[in-house]
Amino acid sequence: MYPKIILDLILDLKKLPGIGEKSAERLALYLTQLEQDELELFGSHLKDLKTSIKYCKTCGLLTDDETCDICKNHNRSDETIMVLSDSKDVFAIEKTQTFFGKYHVLNGLIDFSRGIEPKDLNIDALAIRIKDTKEIIIATNSTVEGELTAQYIKTLLSREGLTISRLGYGLPVGADLKYADQLTLIKAVENRQKY
Amino acid sequence: MYPKIILDLILDLKKLPGIGEKSAERLALYLTQLEQDELELFGSHLKDLKTSIKYCKTCGLLTDDETCDICKNHNRSDETIMVLSDSKDVFAIEKTQTFFGKYHVLNGLIDFSRGIEPKDLNIDALAIRIKDTKEIIIATNSTVEGELTAQYIKTLLSREGLTISRLGYGLPVGADLKYADQLTLIKAVENRQKY
Numbered sequence A, B: 001m002y003p004k005i006i007l008d009l010i011l012d013l014k015k016l017p018g019i020g021e022k023s024a025e026r027l028a029l030y031l032t033q034l035e036q037d038e039l040e041l042f043g044s045h046l047k048d049l050k051t052s053i054k055y056c057k058t059c060g061l062l063t064d065d066e067t068c069d070i071c072k073n074h075n076r077s078d079e080t081i082m083v084l085s086d087s088k089d090v091f092a093i094e095k096t097q098t099f100f101g102k103y104h105v106l107n108g109l110i111d112f113s114r115g116i117e118p119k120d121l122n123i124d125a126l127a128i129r130i131k132d133t134k135e136i137i138i139a140t141n142s143t144v145e146g147e148l149t150a151q152y153i154k155t156l157l158s159r160e161g162l163t164i165s166r167l168g169y170g171l172p173v174g175a176d177l178k179y180a181d182q183l184t185l186i187k188a189v190e191n192r193q194k195y
Helices: A004-014 A021-031 A036-052 A087-096 A124-129 A144-157 A182-190 B004-014 B021-031 B036-052 B087-096 B124-129 B144-157 B182-190
Strands: A080-084 A102-105 A135-138 A163-166 B080-084 B102-105 B135-138 B163-166
Touching: A004 A021, A004 B036, A021 B087, A036 B004, A036 B036, A080 A087, A080 A124, A087 A102, A087 A182, A087 B021, A102 A124, A124 A144, A135 A144, A144 A163, B004 B021, B080 B087, B080 B124, B087 B102, B087 B182, B102 B124, B124 B144, B135 B144, B144 B163
Parallel strands: A080 A102, A080 A135, A135 A163, B080 B102, B080 B135, B135 B163
Antiparallel strands: none
């Protein structure tokens, strides 16, 4: 019924989270009304997405360069490193403007049921960079995989003089960090608990 | 904070209806997780969208060919033509599987405040093709522009032997046709009123 290219676009759009059949149809038809140069730009952004983004070689964060702006920033302390599963979560914490340490992004969580083991995550690089670190804040989500990964990292990195804490107070159990409101995130950072 | 290409994608996504800042961020970050070939396909669909779709030279519907499948279908009667503002509305009516006449898509509505006059719409072609038509169902939305356009078409096309009706019963006033549920649309077709 729809022209083929619109059916194709509906399938593309349905892959996105929160976009069902009806929304995809509506968006695909709306796209036909955009200007050609807008569509070309949008299309080239999609094509270039994966080649344009890099992962910071120090911390694993999504970035434009070899090293991200946060790792480059000498005003930020190396003494505290917050460990997160995902770049999205770093962006959420950064928006609160209350954390001035460094980050380490695991780019995933341990999940044996899906075959994701510690070696598949950005964990080795963490073990290397924490020689002078005084505190590690583990900020993985409070899911089974998040807890398992937190436990693994705690066991792996424990040594005298290093405090390992876990984001705690304020973050509702089972909630996804990146959707939490800023106040909840601020509380969770302030009231982190020794792990 | 975000890599530039992600900021670009957020701007692209925010142009779409119903997608705000937060949703655009979420979708842009999600896109980084898709495979390169999926992103390339999506991108090329966007680039090729406007060149791949055509408007049927008979009825004005979005289509793959010079003439749409509905106009080509000899099992559908030419005696009744439903006039709609938009291809989206045709697709909504088609899904009800209760109308077996032909369509005529105006591709817009008269709107003097935005400088859209009858000559900017697909109206001349309608006047030419209705020689043997017995009924015209005007199915423009019940907005100011929809009513004005309906009135204009009624005045232009009125002749002996031609019934001009208007989609009526069942369609809530002020509602947008393409979002109506199927039952309401079926009622509106069944209970169309002489105009």
